[in-house]
Structure formats: C-alpha cells, structure tokens
Amino acid sequence: MMRPTWNSDRRRTAIGRMALSVPARQALADRQLTVDRTVLDYGCGRGDDVKVLERLGCQVQGWDPYYRSDAEVEVSDVVLLTYVLNVIEDPVERGQTLARAWELTSTLLVVSARLTWEQAKVRGQEFGDGLLTSRQTFQHLYAASELREYVEQVTGARVVAAAPGVVYAFRDEAARLSYLAQRVIPDADWLASEDTASAVSAVVDFFERRGRAPRIEEMPRTVAELLAQLRPGEVKRLVREGADPKRADAAAKQSTLNTLLYLAVELFNGRGPFGNLPVGLQQDVRTFFSSYKEACQRADRLLFKLRDDGYVRNAMNASVAGKVTPTALYVHRRALDRIPTVLRLYEHCASIAAGRPEQWTMAKLKHQGRAVSWLDYPDFNEDPHPRIKSSYMVDLQTLQASHLSYESSANRPLLHRKHEFLAPDDPDVPRYRRLTESEMRAGLYERPHLIGTENGWEAELVRCGRQLRGHRLVRRADA
Structure with missing residues (x-):
C-alpha cells in the first residue's frame, strides 16, 4: 500500500x-x-x-x-x-x-x-x-x-x-447504536457458571436485573452451552421459581424507562430502524412495549418534555437523589441513575453533544436555559468539605462548551451538606449527615453567604471555635 x-x-x-x-x-x-x-x-x-x-x-x-x-x-x-x-x-x-x-x-x-x-x-x-x-x-x-x-x-x-x-x-450504524446503548445501559457482568445449576442462577440474576429472560444471543457461551441440555420450558420454569417477583417487577419498570431513555437519546443523535438496535434492546422493546412505534412515540414525548421548564423543575423537586437549588439540581455521579428519567435524558443529551469529561464528581443540571456542568471534586470521599478542581459546562441550546479550572485559585468554592448530593440509601449518608447536624448546632451555617469559599469557611470555623478531624467536628485547641 x-x-x-x-x-x-x-x-x-x-x-x-x-x-x-x-x-x-x-x-x-x-x-x-x-x-x-x-x-x-x-x-x-x-x-x-x-x-x-x-x-x-x-x-x-x-x-x-x-x-x-x-x-x-x-x-x-x-x-x-x-x-x-x-x-x-x-x-x-x-x-x-x-x-x-x-x-x-x-x-x-x-x-x-x-x-x-x-x-x-x-x-x-x-x-x-x-x-x-x-x-x-x-x-x-x-x-x-x-x-x-x-x-x-x-x-x-x-x-x-x-x-x-x-x-x-x-x-457501521449498528456499532454506533450499540455504543450508545452501552452508555445508557452499561452491561452488567454475568455470574460465573460452572454447572447447570449455576447457569440457571445466572439467568435468574439476569431476569431480576432486566425484568425479562435473556435471549440466547445475550448469554455468555458457557451459560448457553450448559443450558442447551435442558428443554426451553424447563429453563423457564426454573427461572420463574428461582426469581424474586418484586425484584423482577422493579427491574421491568427500570428496563422500560431505560429503553425510553435510549430511544430518546438516539433521536437526539439520529434514530435508526428497529433491526439496527442491539439484540438486548430489541428484546426490551418486544417485552415492554406493544411495538417499536409505540416505544418511539413515548420516547419522543419524553424528549419533548425536556423543553418544558415547569416539567423539568417538578422532576427535580421530585428526585430522590441530589440537591435542588433555586437554579439547578446537583447530583453526585454515583446517584445519577436514581434521578427521574427526563433528567437522565437531559444529562445524556449534553454528554452525547459535547462529551462527558473523564474526571467529574457532580452533575449540575440547570432548570432554565438547559445547560449541564460536570464538576470535579477529586477529594469528595475524603474531605468533609471538598474543594472544586474544575468545571466543564455544555449549553444545550447553542451546543457550546466551556471549561473553568480552579487549581490556581487561592480561595476555591467548597461543598457543605455532602449527604444532600447522594441518594438517601447511600452508605456514606449517615456519616455525612451527622457532620452537617453537628456543624449546624455549632452555628457554622448562621452566615451562609460567607461559607461558600475556603477563606470564608475557615473564618467561620475560627469564629465558632471549631476545627475538623476527618468527618468529625471538634473544639479548637486554642479556643
């Protein structure tokens, strides 16, 4: 060549x-x-x-x-x-x-x-x-x-x-759609299968995660080979008997919402024919909708709702995860899949348009103007009041992106009430909430306009005679 x-x-x-x-x-x-x-x-x-x-x-x-x-x-x-x-x-x-x-x-x-x-x-x-x-x-x-x-x-x-x-x-258009599906619905690992019983357990686990049985094309080769010796009716019976009905019903509802989210995101970037969808999503459509047309119509209505400020704001107020402010919803990345589907669509559209940054901790979704920011607080888990490192913002109306770095700033913005950015059942919430309650009792939140940056927060700690040891608030030695 x-x-x-x-x-x-x-x-x-x-x-x-x-x-x-x-x-x-x-x-x-x-x-x-x-x-x-x-x-x-x-x-x-x-x-x-x-x-x-x-x-x-x-x-x-x-x-x-x-x-x-x-x-x-x-x-x-x-x-x-x-x-x-x-x-x-x-x-x-x-x-x-x-x-x-x-x-x-x-x-x-x-x-x-x-x-x-x-x-x-x-x-x-x-x-x-x-x-x-x-x-x-x-x-x-x-x-x-x-x-x-x-x-x-x-x-x-x-x-x-x-x-x-x-x-x-x-x-290949099918490869593009498969990639988009992977971003919206990441593949979960299958349970290891060494014999027929463990292969059935793996299918049960899939059923409880997706709300439906897998097609043979979705199974790892080892699982398909182990189950080949059983009649299809026998496999269905074993799965039905082994699955938790409540978990399967909850998974079916989530799979329905995930499918709508995918189809809405796909329209944002160009929707293709049903036959080009990944096998798993084709099966989701067949299982949870009357037709591909119905699924697309519902996804289109979801995308249309994204334009409605009132609807978006109500969705933010109803979210079980994240903190709502007068201008936006802030949600930690590990709680992002717990926000309402229309808000997940909001964040995904921005990521498809301009790319989600490699390093980020928090997503900020404005309820007016349609802009998404990914904020990086690298020490969120360790620091009781993490400092921001950078912000990457995408304006969905203009598709313009901007980046701000705070690394050289001597007085960086910081976070308070960390538990509010997470889902209520996050294992770190009780520890973070206890810190917030002790800070409130100490009077540290009496002047909220002063505590948003490093210098102001440190001054309030001194005024109240307190200091932090990890996620514990203690009296200052010099107080």
Whole structure:
C-alpha cells in the first residue's frame, strides 16, 4: 500500500508520554480497543500509545510522517487520529488527512483535538485560522461542537462525542447504536457458571436485573452451552421459581424507562430502524412495549418534555437523589441513575453533544436555559468539605462548551451538606449527615453567604471555635 506524505515538519508537537493519551484511554474504557480488533495510530508521534497498547495485547501499528515514515499503513478496525488535526496549518491538507484516516477505518475512527478552553496555554501570533507559536508550531483550537461537525462533514458519518475533544465516527450504524446503548445501559457482568445449576442462577440474576429472560444471543457461551441440555420450558420454569417477583417487577419498570431513555437519546443523535438496535434492546422493546412505534412515540414525548421548564423543575423537586437549588439540581455521579428519567435524558443529551469529561464528581443540571456542568471534586470521599478542581459546562441550546479550572485559585468554592448530593440509601449518608447536624448546632451555617469559599469557611470555623478531624467536628485547641 502507498505510504502517505505530509508536507510540513510537525515533529516539535509530538510529546513523550508515560501512559496512554486521553483519547486512547477513553476508547479503551469504552471497549472500542479490544484484543480482537486491529488498531492504527495514524500520526502516532513518538509511538507511546502504540507501545502501551501492544503491552495490553492489542494488534496495533503506528505511522508518523517524522518518527515512523517508513511504516506501512493498512486498513484497520480502529484508527486513532490523536491531536493531529489541530497542528496542520493548511485547511485543505487538514481535510485530506482526516479523509485519509477515514479511508483506513473499517469500524471506528477516533478523532481528538485540543479545545478552545486551552487558549491560555497556547501563546503565539495569529496565523491562518490558528496560532503560530514561539516554537514555530501551529495550533488550531476547536470548539467542542466544531470538532464534531467537522468530522461529520468530512466523513459523512453520524458522530458521537465520547469526551471533551474526543469524537467517534462509526462505519457501521449498528456499532454506533450499540455504543450508545452501552452508555445508557452499561452491561452488567454475568455470574460465573460452572454447572447447570449455576447457569440457571445466572439467568435468574439476569431476569431480576432486566425484568425479562435473556435471549440466547445475550448469554455468555458457557451459560448457553450448559443450558442447551435442558428443554426451553424447563429453563423457564426454573427461572420463574428461582426469581424474586418484586425484584423482577422493579427491574421491568427500570428496563422500560431505560429503553425510553435510549430511544430518546438516539433521536437526539439520529434514530435508526428497529433491526439496527442491539439484540438486548430489541428484546426490551418486544417485552415492554406493544411495538417499536409505540416505544418511539413515548420516547419522543419524553424528549419533548425536556423543553418544558415547569416539567423539568417538578422532576427535580421530585428526585430522590441530589440537591435542588433555586437554579439547578446537583447530583453526585454515583446517584445519577436514581434521578427521574427526563433528567437522565437531559444529562445524556449534553454528554452525547459535547462529551462527558473523564474526571467529574457532580452533575449540575440547570432548570432554565438547559445547560449541564460536570464538576470535579477529586477529594469528595475524603474531605468533609471538598474543594472544586474544575468545571466543564455544555449549553444545550447553542451546543457550546466551556471549561473553568480552579487549581490556581487561592480561595476555591467548597461543598457543605455532602449527604444532600447522594441518594438517601447511600452508605456514606449517615456519616455525612451527622457532620452537617453537628456543624449546624455549632452555628457554622448562621452566615451562609460567607461559607461558600475556603477563606470564608475557615473564618467561620475560627469564629465558632471549631476545627475538623476527618468527618468529625471538634473544639479548637486554642479556643
């Protein structure tokens, strides 16, 4: 196969890495880089991603115009185009490079680029549609929506934002829908099966989680083989006798809501025919709805309700998880699946449009204006009043994204009443609530306008003669 060529020397933009790049790590977490898929890192730089993926057992090759110009490139299942487009100063060549990467893709193209929020980190003079740095390298910084739209324009594919600055373009529509389903309804692990009895137990567990029996295509091979010796009627009887009816009924209701959520999200990004749905979702539709048409109509009504401020606000007030303020609902990531379905749809639409960041602790959903922010409090579990590290916001009306970093701030915002952001049955709630109650008794919340930042909170602790030891409030030694 003919080797590609690039006209200019961009080797200065290639950085050395000790670990996987963010796009490769995201694709690995999304189960898009697997040992049975071939991978091409197109524009691999020094080849650090290639080396790590090789150690993980992937069939990977890399090509780069400077570091690996002699390497042959072949059509691969997955092609990584990692921070390449933003360093090409010629818009025509930029488009040709993206088109060539798409030609080399048989299943999935992963495209990443630096985003406009990094403007402060890139110093240089205006040059073309970007900046020419002091090192004579070029950078075109993309808006999140701009990157997605550009890849769609060149490839002609429906593109999904996997993370900020990382988009997926799928060759196969069924593969795209399968990925969306995985984001909405993550696969649960099957119970280990070593004999017929344990295989039946695994099917019972599935029945209690999904509210229906699995099709043979959904079963692990070992489970299907162990159950093949039983008559179908016998398997149904054993499952019916072994399942907890209350758990199965609750699971059926949740599967119905999850299916509606998936179909609504799918419409946001382009809905396909029933036959393209993953097998599991096809079975959910057959089990819980009278028809695919009925399921789609109900999903459309759910998406329409997302436009209604009053409906959204009522859903926030009715949520069993999260804290409602005059402007938004704040919910911890481990309670996100406990909020009403219309609010889960709200958050998913934003994530599909501009990508959910890799590191986040809390989702903030505005009840007016339709914007979602993912807030990162890295020490939420350890710190009784965690400090914010960063915020990534997506405006669903304009599809514009923005990022704020608080790392250099000397007076960061912090959280109070941590239990309010979680679901009521979260195991940490009692401990967090006890701390809040002791802080209230000590008078620390008497001046709420002062305690929202580090300095103000510390001043109130001193005023009240208190200090914190973990999640315990004690008297100050110097009080």
